Amino acid sequence: MTMTATAQAEAPAGRFPRAENRCRVVSNDPVNAEYRLLLVEAPATGLTAYAGQFFHLLCPTTHTDQPFLRRPMSIYRIDRENRRLGFLYKVTGKGTRALMTLGPGDELNATGPLGVGFDLPAGTQHVAMVARGVGLATLAPLARFAAERGARVTAILSARAPDLLMSRDELEAAGAGVIEVNDLDGTSKPEDVADRLREIHAEVPIDFMATCGSNRLLGLTRGLCAEWGIPGQVAVEAFMGCGLGMCFACVVPVRDAEGKEEMKRVCYDGPVFSVNEVTTW
Amino acid sequence: MVDLSVTVGGVRMKNPVMPASGSIAEGMADVVDLGRLGAIVLKTITPDLRQGVKPPRVVEYTDATLFSIGIPSKGPDYLLNHTVPFFDKFGPPVIASISADTVEDFGKLAGYITDPRIAAIEANISCPNLRAHGRAFGMDPVASAQVITAMKANTTLPIWAKLTPNVGDIAEMARCVEGAGADAVITANAILGMAIDAETMTPRLGNVVGGLTGPAVKPVILRMVNQCAEAVKIPVIGCGGIATGEDVVEYMLAGASAVQIGTTNFVHTSAMEQSIDWVADYCTRKGIARVSDLTGALMLPGDQPSEQRGAVAL
Numbered sequence A: 001m002t003m004t005a006t007a008q009a010e011a012p013a014g015r016f017p018r019a020e021n022r023c024r025v026v027s028n029d030p031v032n033a034e035y036r037l038l039l040v041e042a043p044a045t046g047l048t049a050y051a052g053q054f055f056h057l058l059c060p061t062t063h064t065d066q067p068f069l070r071r072p073m074s075i076y077r078i079d080r081e082n083r084r085l086g087f088l089y090k091v092t093g094k095g096t097r098a099l100m101t102l103g104p105g106d107e108l109n110a111t112g113p114l115g116v117g118f119d120l121p122a123g124t125q126h127v128a129m130v131a132r133g134v135g136l137a138t139l140a141p142l143a144r145f146a147a148e149r150g151a152r153v154t155a156i157l158s159a160r161a162p163d164l165l166m167s168r169d170e171l172e173a174a175g176a177g178v179i180e181v182n183d184l185d186g187t188s189k190p191e192d193v194a195d196r197l198r199e200i201h202a203e204v205p206i207d208f209m210a211t212c213g214s215n216r217l218l219g220l221t222r223g224l225c226a227e228w229g230i231p232g233q234v235a236v237e238a239f240m241g242c243g244l245g246m247c248f249a250c251v252v253p254v255r256d257a258e259g260k261e262e263m264k265r266v267c268y269d270g271p272v273f274s275v276n277e278v279t280t281w
Numbered sequence B: 001m002v003d004l005s006v007t008v009g010g011v012r013m014k015n016p017v018m019p020a021s022g023s024i025a026e027g028m029a030d031v032v033d034l035g036r037l038g039a040i041v042l043k044t045i046t047p048d049l050r051q052g053v054k055p056p057r058v059v060e061y062t063d064a065t066l067f068s069i070g071i072p073s074k075g076p077d078y079l080l081n082h083t084v085p086f087f088d089k090f091g092p093p094v095i096a097s098i099s100a101d102t103v104e105d106f107g108k109l110a111g112y113i114t115d116p117r118i119a120a121i122e123a124n125i126s127c128p129n130l131r132a133h134g135r136a137f138g139m140d141p142v143a144s145a146q147v148i149t150a151m152k153a154n155t156t157l158p159i160w161a162k163l164t165p166n167v168g169d170i171a172e173m174a175r176c177v178e179g180a181g182a183d184a185v186i187t188a189n190a191i192l193g194m195a196i197d198a199e200t201m202t203p204r205l206g207n208v209v210g211g212l213t214g215p216a217v218k219p220v221i222l223r224m225v226n227q228c229a230e231a232v233k234i235p236v237i238g239c240g241g242i243a244t245g246e247d248v249v250e251y252m253l254a255g256a257s258a259v260q261i262g263t264t265n266f267v268h269t270s271a272m273e274q275s276i277d278w279v280a281d282y283c284t285r286k287g288i289a290r291v292s293d294l295t296g297a298l299m300l301p302g303d304q305p306s307e308q309r310g311a312v313a314l
Ligand SMILES: Cc1cc2nc3c(=O)[nH]c(=O)nc-3n(C[C@H](O)[C@H](O)[C@H](O)COP(=O)(O)OP(=O)(O)OC[C@H]3O[C@@H](n4cnc5c(N)ncnc54)[C@H](O)[C@@H]3O)c2cc1C
Pocket: A054, A067, A069, A070, A071, A072, A073, A074, A075, A076, A087, A088, A089, A090, A091, A092, A093, A094, A095, A096, A097, A134, A137, A138, A236, A237, A238, A239, A240, A266, A271, B060
């Protein structure tokens, strides 16, 4: 695993590779009508995270919400210089509603880093990433990592409406070329996105693809990877219990090279899988 | 220095805290020091390979979960060649757990995995008995006893019978497995439950029913531990709803010789270690020299004979 090795070289782990990191909230502000950015100061173990991994967040208890299990959130920003981690989250239910109440100075207990993240092949020249909604949170650190390693990055961001598109700035700052598409003007149709990517590929060949956040985009990515004979990876989501591969709640059917299907744990065997392994989710 | 060691069903442990079967896997070693545990209990395996049930597999409540996993199993060879070597290196005794569709298969599997690196075998009798139209072995006193007899006939290892709480008289079940030669009972497995989504009018679990676990079940299981401890001479291991060191002490006072922590490990990975520390402090504070002195030390009001604790009047 080239990425894993790299990530470890960048920040040495403590005694244990994963921990219940007791982080301090720096800020927790809305970025648009649906999404928030949670920035925390994290201990050393937390800072060993790499793109595609996630943390399991212990959500606070409020008057109305008492989430019992932790909630998985992809690592969106890894800022080792300032010892900070960032999570981009969508407020959907009791866990994320409770997260919303955290303010500067509060403690956030974040178990991680967890799971197997993206494995960018050495020598990759041009990464194309296609993300839908909050799936972008998962891909942003990959853009930064790929750019740092000298690869060109093209990011296609898809959302229902233009004002729900996020992180153009984050991605551009990471060195990515960003293309935004949405459902309202019809530009997000998979066939159109595929054609855009074919044009880009004709100019500067794409040799790695990554996706997250939508089954349709997974299908599109798998198709283009097969068409061009390049590797592609997808970050998968599933309802989780423990986040450490212990309870077997978050399994998805995964197909091996011989076509044999096996239930694999998103939290421990993933969340990142090859686009050819994952059937649907 | 408090003596935290206990000997339970033929196994000596340096403290009474262990994980419940199915609540830890290799990933736990990335976060906590498994060497500190009293014992390391492995997830149940079956003789055959199983993928488990259809997702969704978990529903959450305020302080409980309803899981239906279906015992995904890689079989006995994987256990002996991969799982046991992985956990053996940490030091604490390793306890295997088995399940099967028939009494004979329970016996054969116990024999097959008998190995010097395994200190005891749990009989997970909460699973369906194929010869009894899928009714759990553990709901039937005769079938439960037969399972233990078959296992004892095939192995020299101690057998811990893990009872199901889904019975009317759990003390009777404890007596039956004791009679069949069990070296300890574990009280108990998960409480059978169900969850429905009103909006979609469908079950929330792929398997429709699942096991209720976590802190909410504590009063029910604590009562059962007490009933079992009064019914049998073999040690009782408390399991169900334990989250803290204080819970550990309460279960021991009720009659448990050791405890297992399950669902709590999924949320607080440090819970087992913290519980061990808490119990040590408690004993120091109370002037208790040996943690084993806590077992059954519950002080009952003099006017409450034990017969009256089998019923409730509200
Ligand atoms: C590996 C991974 C990474 C993720 N990264 C992000 C991220 O960066 N940003 C973000 O906004 N969301 C992310 N999610 C989804 C996020 O975990 C859920 O939106 C969140 O758990 C919802 O919790 P809730 O209590 O607010 O919602 P509720 O709907 O009340 O949750 C009820 C239950 O369903 C589970 N659940 C609900 N939706 C999802 C989902 N989509 N995936 C998994 N479990 C779900 C919850 O964990 C909880 O157990 C990620 C999920 C996974 C598995």
